[in-house]
Amino acid sequence: xxxxxxxxxxxxxxxxxxxxxxxxxxxxxxxxxxxxxxxxxxxxxxxxxxxxxxxxxxxxxxxxxxxxxxxxxxxxxxxxxxxxxxxxxxxxxxxxxxxxxxxxxxxxxxxxxxxxxxxxxxxxxxxxxxxxxxxxxxxxxxxxxxxxxxxxxxxxxxxxxxxxxxxxxxxxxxxxxxxxxxxxxxxxxxxxxxxxxxxxxxxxxxxxxxxxxxxxxxxxxxxxxxxxxxxxxxxxxxxxxxxxxxxxxxxxxxxxxxxxxxxxxxxxxxxxxxxxxxxxxxxxxxxxxxxxxxxxxxxxxxxxxxxxxxxxxxxxxxxxxxxxxxxxxxxxxxxxxxxxxxxxxxxxxxxxxxxxxxxxxxxxxxxxxxxxxxxxxxxxxxxxxxxxxxxxxxxxxxxxxxxxxxxxxxxxxxxxxxxxxxxxxxxxxxxxxxxxxxxxxxxxxxxxxxxxxxxxxxxxxxxxxxxxxxxxxxxxxxxxxxxxxxxxxxxxxx
Ligand SMILES: Cc1cc2nc3c(=O)[nH]c(=O)nc-3n(C[C@H](O)[C@H](O)[C@H](O)COP(=O)(O)OP(=O)(O)OC[C@H]3O[C@@H](n4cnc5c(N)ncnc54)[C@H](O)[C@@H]3O)c2cc1C
Numbered sequence: 001x002x003x004x005x006x007x008x009x010x011x012x013x014x015x016x017x018x019x020x021x022x023x024x025x026x027x028x029x030x031x032x033x034x035x036x037x038x039x040x041x042x043x044x045x046x047x048x049x050x051x052x053x054x055x056x057x058x059x060x061x062x063x064x065x066x067x068x069x070x071x072x073x074x075x076x077x078x079x080x081x082x083x084x085x086x087x088x089x090x091x092x093x094x095x096x097x098x099x100x101x102x103x104x105x106x107x108x109x110x111x112x113x114x115x116x117x118x119x120x121x122x123x124x125x126x127x128x129x130x131x132x133x134x135x136x137x138x139x140x141x142x143x144x145x146x147x148x149x150x151x152x153x154x155x156x157x158x159x160x161x162x163x164x165x166x167x168x169x170x171x172x173x174x175x176x177x178x179x180x181x182x183x184x185x186x187x188x189x190x191x192x193x194x195x196x197x198x199x200x201x202x203x204x205x206x207x208x209x210x211x212x213x214x215x216x217x218x219x220x221x222x223x224x225x226x227x228x229x230x231x232x233x234x235x236x237x238x239x240x241x242x243x244x245x246x247x248x249x250x251x252x253x254x255x256x257x258x259x260x261x262x263x264x265x266x267x268x269x270x271x272x273x274x275x276x277x278x279x280x281x282x283x284x285x286x287x288x289x290x291x292x293x294x295x296x297x298x299x300x301x302x303x304x305x306x307x308x309x310x311x312x313x314x315x316x317x318x319x320x321x322x323x324x325x326x327x328x329x330x331x332x333x334x335x336x337x338x339x340x341x342x343x344x345x346x347x348x349x350x351x352x353x354x355x356x357x358x359x360x361x362x363x364x365x366x367x368x369x370x371x372x373x374x375x376x377x378x379x380x381x382x383x384x385x386x387x388x389x390x391x392x393x394x395x396x397x398x399x400x401x402x403x404x405x406x407x408x409x410x411x412x413x414x415x416x417x418x419x420x421x422x423x424x425x426x427x428x429x430x431x432x433x434x435x436x437x438x439x440x441x442x443x444x445x446x447x448x449x450x451x452x453x454x455x456x457x458x459x460x461x462x463x464x465x466x467x468x469x470x471x472x473x474x475x476x477x478x479x480x481x482x483x484x485x486x487x488x489x490x491x492x493x494x
Contacts, residue, residue: 003029004273004492007262008241009249009288010034012041013474014465015278016232017069017481018488022276023239024073027494030241031270033262035248035279039233041429042436043474045226048416050368051316054226055420056436057474058357058375059194059327060219061212062139065475066228072482073235080231081221084362089218090327092187096405100187101325104217117181124214127178127188131211134165138208143470143479146487147447148454166204167443174204186331193379194473196307196440198339203443220326223365228474249279252288252461259461274460274488278481281451281467282432293457305445307437307472308342308379309422311386311394316416317372321358323406328356330398332405338379346381348390354378354398371415376402382433386422395419437473438466446471453484462488 004027008019011034023030038044042056060066066077077083087104094100103109110121142165145152153162166174175188189199191209221227237243248265252275259275277284282301285294333351341349357375360367367373378394399411422434439445453468455461464484466472488494 003027004494005271006030006274006276006488007270007272008032008276008278009262009284010041010278010465011036011039011233011243011245012278012465013043013229013232013477014481014484015041015276016229016236017478018276018278018464018485019241019243019481020073020232020236020239021482021485022488022494023236023241025489025494032236032241032243033247033249033264033270034243034245035265035430036428037245039243039245040226040229041278043225043229045224045229046314048316048418051314051371051373051416052224052226052366053314053373053375053418054224054359055312055314057225058359060221060225060228060474061209062216062475063219064216065139065478069478069482070231070235073239075235077221077228077231080234081223081227083219083221086218086220086326086362088325089213090329091325092190093328093330093332093405094183095332096407099323100183102187106214109214113184116183117179120179120181120184123178127175127207128211128215130166131207132215134205134208135211137161137165138205139475142447143476144483145447145469146453146483147450147469148452148487150448153447166207167446169204170200171202171204171206172199174207175199186335190329190331194437196437196472197305197442198335198343201305201343201440201442203441203446206441218327220359220362222363224359224363249288252277252284254290254293254458254461257293257458259458272460274462274492276462276464276484276488278463278465280430280432280435280438281463281465283430284463285451287430289455289458289461293455293461295452295455295457301432304451305343305440305442306382306433306435307440309382309384309425309431309434310420310436311378311380311391312420313374313376313395314416314418314420315374315376315414316367317374317410318370318413318415319372320370321361321372321374321406321410322408324356324358324361326357326359326362328358330354330356330401330405332401342379342381346384348380348384348394349378352378352394352397354401356402379436380421382422382435384422384434386434391419391421432467439472441471453480453487460492
């Protein structure tokens, strides 16, 4: 049979998803090219003397999106990994003696809110009812639209929905309509930080993230987040995707508006009928295609609001730690100045907020017995100057706070330490400005206003991943791969 050869670039969630969706189509033969020696992109893992570190994502939210993904291929997540619901879901640290454990149970959660602000539990019911509606329309419909034309959104029902979906109101205003306590407001605004901007600049549509957080819960795949990638790779291979590692693409060779073949850094050439780029969009647009075929100018890219980069530390600790949960948000400093340092006046923040994950509290397989696996994250503006001295300075700043707040020595028990920031994101993933999470989900970067999933001048070149529709995060990247695969099938009569 005369199959079309689809070449997918990048083995992140989006690339793996696109490749698998197309591999089940009998008219396609799919090759996936990955520059690194292991799969997963930002969700890779590495091991050191019994410590197993997830390199990127650590929050498993929206379990229904993963179920939908595997169900498309007749599978379930449990065919590949075991999920646990975390309880408490996470801890929010406002200060030494002020730590909120967020209960997984909704009634307990409401009781906790009432203890902070009388009546807040009841307010939560209404807040969540709206958020549920947004989640259902948003995640089960809107995000699946390829966003290539406004007409996709033109039905009357959907226009009415847009108003009900709070597209034009900020998340910050929306939350303040329901709650007065600063503590609760920060709690409700936290999930939108995943979307790469502050609540002032994120549409209230994204209170759907609160529904995901509070109603659907925080989950954890045993042995770590990378188990999802492992499962996806095994499914992709079962469906016939041929994956090549250490296969860095140097050029997508285009002739008369048609992508003809891929040239790898090692000189190998691979003929292609369709190319789907799951590598960072800017890298593909500006470095892998002849400039006359770029979708966007450098000026356009410079004006995009990128989601933050991050400074990360992967730590092996030689003892068990006290007073920490699996996920810990250190909100013991005000958000305003740190947000200013990320979005308005890009600089290293004076007093950073940070996040600490200790998965070995839940999962003994990710650290040797009696030891702890810890991941620290400080969100930072993209494109900052990144040096060893800076990394060390911030390590000490957050270690001081971590030790004081949790009341124990940590630094002197660190037996393994690796840092990771802008320069690594660029070297490992060709990340534009060293971004960690792609493009921010602001109103002016939503749906058709995002970088398009198809090249305008090349009839068989498509894009997927966290810089195009529907946006950043693991669930959207999974969905992105499915959306682009549908477009490829439709346009190529496959
Ligand atoms: C530190 C961190 C924490 C995060 N936390 C969470 C979280 O808790 N929950 C959540 O939902 N999301 C989280 N995210 C976001 C989430 O990880 C990403 O949105 C998602 O993994 C992006 O997937 P992707 O497929 O679009 O891109 P990527 O994972 O970056 O995949 C792109 C792939 O393309 C490859 N590539 C690049 N250039 C080339 C080339 N020239 N040739 C061949 N291959 C190439 C790269 O090596 C990479 O493997 C986090 C991200 C980071 C960095």
